[in-house]
Amino acid sequence: xxxxxxEDRVNEKELTPHISLDALEGTVGLNTMKVxxxxxxxxxxxxIDSGSTHNFLNNTLALKLQL
Numbered sequence: 263x264x265x266x267x268x269e270d271r272v273n274e275k276e277l278t279p280h281i282s283l284d285a286l287e288g289t290v291g292l293n294t295m296k297v298x299x300x301x302x303x304x305x306x307x308x309x310i311d312s313g314s315t316h317n318f319l320n321n322t323l324a325l326k327l328q329l
Contacts, residue, residue, distance in 0.1 A: 282313035301327055 284291035293313040299306050304327060319329070 278315075280313065280315045282311055285309065285311045285314045285318070 282291070282293065284294045288309060290296050290309070291313075293311060295310045297308050297310065299308045304323075306323065323329075
């Protein structure tokens, strides 16, 4: 029995969050790139992960920068 693909079903898949293992571990993999950046005068390490659907900011860094 084939499952009917509906617009609601497609939207449900689009809304399902995806976080790659590289993002969780903070490592560089096939779909990730690590770059250095600056917020005000603080140097930060930025992990760009094309395999994740959400963005994260380290809590300690956010507190330090008063974000």
